[in-house]
Amino acid sequence: MERIATERGREVRRGLLAAAVELITELGWNAVSTRILAERAGVRPGLVHYHFASLPALLNEAATGAIARFADTAPLTAELSLDDGLDLLVGTIAEAPGAISLLFSETYLAATRDPDLRRRVGELTAAFNSSLAGWLASHGHPAPSPTATVLTAALDGLALHKALDPALDLVGTKAVLRAILHPEREGNPS
Amino acid sequence: MERIATERGREVRRGLLAAAVELITELGWNAVSTRILAERAGVRPGLVHYHFASLPALLNEAATGAIARFADTAPLTAELSLDDGLDLLVGTIAEAPGAISLLFSETYLAATRDPDLRRRVGELTAAFNSSLAGWLASHGHPAPSPTATVLTAALDGLALHKALDPALDLVGTKAVLRAILHPEREGNPS
Amino acid sequence: MERIATERGREVRRGLLAAAVELITELGWNAVSTRILAERAGVRPGLVHYHFASLPALLNEAATGAIARFADTAPLTAELSLDDGLDLLVGTIAEAPGAISLLFSETYLAATRDPDLRRRVGELTAAFNSSLAGWLASHGHPAPSPTATVLTAALDGLALHKALDPALDLVGTKAVLRAILHPEREGNPS
Amino acid sequence: MERIATERGREVRRGLLAAAVELITELGWNAVSTRILAERAGVRPGLVHYHFASLPALLNEAATGAIARFADTAPLTAELSLDDGLDLLVGTIAEAPGAISLLFSETYLAATRDPDLRRRVGELTAAFNSSLAGWLASHGHPAPSPTATVLTAALDGLALHKALDPALDLVGTKAVLRAILHPEREGNPS
DNA sequence: CATGAATGAGTTTTCATTCAT
DNA sequence: CATGAATGAAAACTCATTCAT
Numbered sequence: 001m002e003r004i005a006t007e008r009g010r011e012v013r014r015g016l017l018a019a020a021v022e023l024i025t026e027l028g029w030n031a032v033s034t035r036i037l038a039e040r041a042g043v044r045p046g047l048v049h050y051h052f053a054s055l056p057a058l059l060n061e062a063a064t065g066a067i068a069r070f071a072d073t074a075p076l077t078a079e080l081s082l083d084d085g086l087d088l089l090v091g092t093i094a095e096a097p098g099a100i101s102l103l104f105s106e107t108y109l110a111a112t113r114d115p116d117l118r119r120r121v122g123e124l125t126a127a128f129n130s131s132l133a134g135w136l137a138s139h140g141h142p143a144p145s146p147t148a149t150v151l152t153a154a155l156d157g158l159a160l161h162k163a164l165d166p167a168l169d170l171v172g173t174k175a176v177l178r179a180i181l182h183p184e185r186e187g188n189p190s
Numbered sequence: 191m192e193r194i195a196t197e198r199g200r201e202v203r204r205g206l207l208a209a210a211v212e213l214i215t216e217l218g219w220n221a222v223s224t225r226i227l228a229e230r231a232g233v234r235p236g237l238v239h240y241h242f243a244s245l246p247a248l249l250n251e252a253a254t255g256a257i258a259r260f261a262d263t264a265p266l267t268a269e270l271s272l273d274d275g276l277d278l279l280v281g282t283i284a285e286a287p288g289a290i291s292l293l294f295s296e297t298y299l300a301a302t303r304d305p306d307l308r309r310r311v312g313e314l315t316a317a318f319n320s321s322l323a324g325w326l327a328s329h330g331h332p333a334p335s336p337t338a339t340v341l342t343a344a345l346d347g348l349a350l351h352k353a354l355d356p357a358l359d360l361v362g363t364k365a366v367l368r369a370i371l372h373p374e375r376e377g378n379p380s
Numbered sequence: 381m382e383r384i385a386t387e388r389g390r391e392v393r394r395g396l397l398a399a400a401v402e403l404i405t406e407l408g409w410n411a412v413s414t415r416i417l418a419e420r421a422g423v424r425p426g427l428v429h430y431h432f433a434s435l436p437a438l439l440n441e442a443a444t445g446a447i448a449r450f451a452d453t454a455p456l457t458a459e460l461s462l463d464d465g466l467d468l469l470v471g472t473i474a475e476a477p478g479a480i481s482l483l484f485s486e487t488y489l490a491a492t493r494d495p496d497l498r499r500r501v502g503e504l505t506a507a508f509n510s511s512l513a514g515w516l517a518s519h520g521h522p523a524p525s526p527t528a529t530v531l532t533a534a535l536d537g538l539a540l541h542k543a544l545d546p547a548l549d550l551v552g553t554k555a556v557l558r559a560i561l562h563p564e565r566e567g568n569p570s
Numbered sequence: 571m572e573r574i575a576t577e578r579g580r581e582v583r584r585g586l587l588a589a590a591v592e593l594i595t596e597l598g599w600n601a602v603s604t605r606i607l608a609e610r611a612g613v614r615p616g617l618v619h620y621h622f623a624s625l626p627a628l629l630n631e632a633a634t635g636a637i638a639r640f641a642d643t644a645p646l647t648a649e650l651s652l653d654d655g656l657d658l659l660v661g662t663i664a665e666a667p668g669a670i671s672l673l674f675s676e677t678y679l680a681a682t683r684d685p686d687l688r689r690r691v692g693e694l695t696a697a698f699n700s701s702l703a704g705w706l707a708s709h710g711h712p713a714p715s716p717t718a719t720v721l722t723a724a725l726d727g728l729a730l731h732k733a734l735d736p737a738l739d740l741v742g743t744k745a746v747l748r749a750i751l752h753p754e755r756e757g758n759p760s
Numbered sequence: 761c762a763t764g765a766a767t768g769a770g771t772t773t774t775c776a777t778t779c780a781t
Numbered sequence: 782c783a784t785g786a787a788t789g790a791a792a793a794c795t796c797a798t799t800c801a802t
Contacts, residue, residue: 006763006764006765006802008765008766009764009765009766012765012766027303028219028220028299028300028302028303030218030219030220030221031220031303033791033792033793034792034793034794035791035792043766044766044767044768045767045768046766046767046768046769046794046795046796047765047766047767048793048794049793049794049795050764050765050766050767051765054793054794055792055793055794102299102302105295105298105299105350106299108295108350108351108353108354109218109292109295109296109299109350110218111354112218112292112353112354113217113218118354121354122354122355125351125354125355143362143365143366145362146359146362146363146365146366147366149348149351149358149359149362149363149366150344150348150363150366150367152347152351153343153344153345153346153347153348153350153351153363154340154343154344154347155343155347156343156346156347156350156351157342157343157344157345157346157347157348157350158339158340158343158347160295160298160299160343160346160347161298161315161339161342161343161346163298163299163302164298164301164302164308164311164312164315165312165315168339169336169339172333172335172336172339173336173339173340173343175333175336176333176336176337176339176340176370176373177340179369179370179373180366180369180370183366183369202782202783223774223775223776224775224776224777225774225775225776233783234783234784234785235784235785236778236779236783236784236785236786237782237783237784238776238777239776239777239778240782240783240784244776244777245775245776245777392761392762407683408599408600408679408680408682408683409598409600410598410599410600410601411600413795413796413797414796414797414798415795415796415797423762424762424763424764425763425764426762426763426764426765426799426800427761427762427763428797428798429797429798429799430761430762430763434797434798435796435797435798482679482682485675485678485679485730486679488675488730488731488733488734489598489672489675489676489679489730489733490598491734492598492672492733492734493597493598493601498734501734502734502735505731505734505735523742523745523746525742526739526742526743526745526746527746529728529731529738529739529742529743529746530724530728530743530746530747532727532731533723533724533725533726533727533728533730533731533743534720534723534724534727535723535727536723536726536727536730536731537722537723537724537725537726537727537728537730538719538720538723538727540675540678540679540723540726540727540730541678541695541719541722541723541726543678543682544678544681544682544688544691544692544695545692545695548719549716549719552713552715552716552719553716553719553720553723555713555716556713556716556717556719556720556750556753557720559749559750559753560746560749560750563746563749576781576784576785576786578786578787579785579786579787582786582787603770603771603772604771604772604773605770605771613787614787614788614789615788615789616774616775616787616788616789616790617786617787617788618772618773619772619773619774620785620786620787620788621786624772624773625771625772625773
């Protein structure tokens with residue numbers, strides 16, 4: 001039964017991490033304060049530093065966790081056709097009211113100033129890029145690696161612009177991105 | 191004689207704006223404080239609020255000014271070939287140690303939470319996008335507008351990733367982006 | 381079997397007291413917190429208040445215990461010559477890297493603000509002073525009591541200065557202190 | 571007239587330093603908080619960090635300033651006889667309700683953990699010791715330097731003990747200290 | 761005996777902004 | 782035009798202590 005307290009503790013931790021992800025996208029990374037975070041998570045401010053060493057540590061864990069979870073839920077398997085995969089990727093940007101898409105940009109910028117976060121984010125993006133490149137290669141793409149780089153960059157950039165202008169037409173961009181995915185048709189029309 | 195004082199005032203204003211642009215990229219939008227700003231500009235802290243209504247107003251003016259200046263100094267005229275234009279655009283990201291490239295992302299994210307800034311940034315990006323689309327159209331591109339959108343997004347995304355990982359190979363990405371600029375070769379030339 | 385738990389409890393108590401003595405000299409009386417103390421003692425933070433009524437109570441017991449133990453291990457018996465006794469006393473300051481010597485000053489200052497501690501420390505110093513005076517008297521010193529007072533003060537002061545400047549020459553001071561111990565030679569050499 | 575604000579600022583600074591000296595002796599070095607300090611000085615808490623970079627910086631300046639002032643007001647000139655000088659030195663401990671005398675011990679202990687303060691205090695004590703040694707030498711003392719060391723230590727120690735036990739008889743100690751000042755009578759009167 | 765979650769008051773420090781001069 | 786003092790709110794973080802389990 002002693003576990004009950006421990007269980008509650010874990011719940012609080014999870015609640016704080018979830019609240020952090022929400023608030024990073026709503027207010028921006030640097031505007032997430034312990035008080036606001038505690039209020040959103042429904043706990044007293046003092047608890048934040050009981051469960052986490054520091055606010056940056058909490059934000060880092062929350063952001064990298066969310067990003068890792070995102071990568072896991074968008075599996076690009078060889079069975080997925082190039083066009084369906086593109087639909088999936090662009091679709092994630094369109095969903096959610098600007099929410100998760102801003103998390104990436106916020107986290108990248110924060111990582112610029114936090115070596116620890118930079119390392120963790122670097123690992124995640126490297127893994128995602130290589131998984132993306134593998135998917136492209138499985139479909140016979142001649143230059144999977146640089147293409148994955150550009151594709152990821154374009155998606156992050158589109159998410160940023162979409163947050164700025166919700167009227168942005170993402171559907172129209174799919175046709176453009178397809179030109180990247182199908183370069184084999186390029187040059188040799190036979 | 192009063193001109194001298196007026197001249198000095200203008201100089202101080204310019205100095206503050208220039209310092210703000212530097213600091214936004216170095217420390218992040220929300221970490222730029224009046225004191226740090228005044229110190230970097232070499233003026234007394236009290237002067238900041240003498241020349242500007244508020245700190246956000248100063249940052250907004252500094253950021254939009256720098257972005258507008260950037261667009262002006264990268265003129266995409268019809269004389270410029272597609273490949274040379276691409277070199278020019280990608281080149282701006284490679285230059286400067288992550289400095290100016292982060293300004294865009296910082297400003298976009300800040301604009302997400304500041305309606306006034308959002309309007310101003312929206313105008314600038316719309317202008318840049320339409321200038322980019324015009325350049326593409328002048329070279330016979332079949333879908334200039336969505337292509338301009340994707341290209342801008344990709345460039346902003348690459349700038350963000352480059353700041354995170356300075357080892358990022360931008361040269362390799364040029365070949366990929368070229369597939370976007372030359373879609374006419376694609377698929378069915380009939 | 382219940383003895384085992386009791387034994388463990390006593391061990392924890394001792395461990396906390398020993399850790400407190402270390403930390404008082406390392407960090408200063410007021411910088412010793414329950415968490416740091418628990419960590420040093422290798423126990424969980426909650427245990428501190430299980431074994432002791434309060435943190436000040438723990439510190440008081442630790443400090444007075446260590447001081448009492450010190451007095452016991454430096455026995456000034458009549459068999460000990462004045463010069464050998466002086467060597468012994470000054471020697472205790474030179475030993476240990478500033479460690480135990482600071483405990484006295486820290487405790488005196490803390491006692492200044494804690495009536496309970498003051499009483500306990502007062503008893504200990506009175507006992508030590510009277511033992512020191514007895515030793516001096518046994519060697520025929522004409523003014524044992526004030527001399528003991530000055531000697532104790534000088535030793536505490538030297539310990540304080542030694543902690544500040546480890547290069548302090550304690551050997552040279554012995555000759556000076558000897559003048560206090562041998563006043564009988566003074567004046568009437570006859 | 572613009573100077574009026576500046577003048578007030580200087581006054582506030584002085585007030586904070588004076589309050590710090592009082593509070594260090596009353597509450598102990600580590601118990602002096604910005605709030606308590608501001609309240610004692612009669613200013614708002616925010617002002618503390620306007621005038622001083624940090625609380626330790628304020629305390630360091632206050633303590634070293636007071637100690638330096640003390641050394642200046644107790645001038646040991648050659649004209650002063652050994653016995654009169656001793657009266658003067660011991661007298662400073664007896665005066666003031668434990669106030670200034672504790673400042674030294676508090677500062678020494680704080681200097682143990684603050685390199686910057688240690689350096690400054692080291693310079694002050696070195697200067698005082700050498701002035702004391704010079705005074706002893708001018709009276710023909712055979713071992714001025716170690717004697718000055720012991721004398722300073724004894725005075726600091728007596729101040730500490732006096733604060734602990736206000737009933738401590740300082741007058742009786744003077745006779746003992748005199749044995750240190752007049753060692754020439756000792757041993758070999760020829 | 762022991763644990764770890766929780767609390768609320770406390771700490772230093774930074775900040776944008778105002779204003780008298 | 783410019784200065785620097787002042788203010789009050791807010792920031793992150795630490796703490797001793799309590800208590801349910």
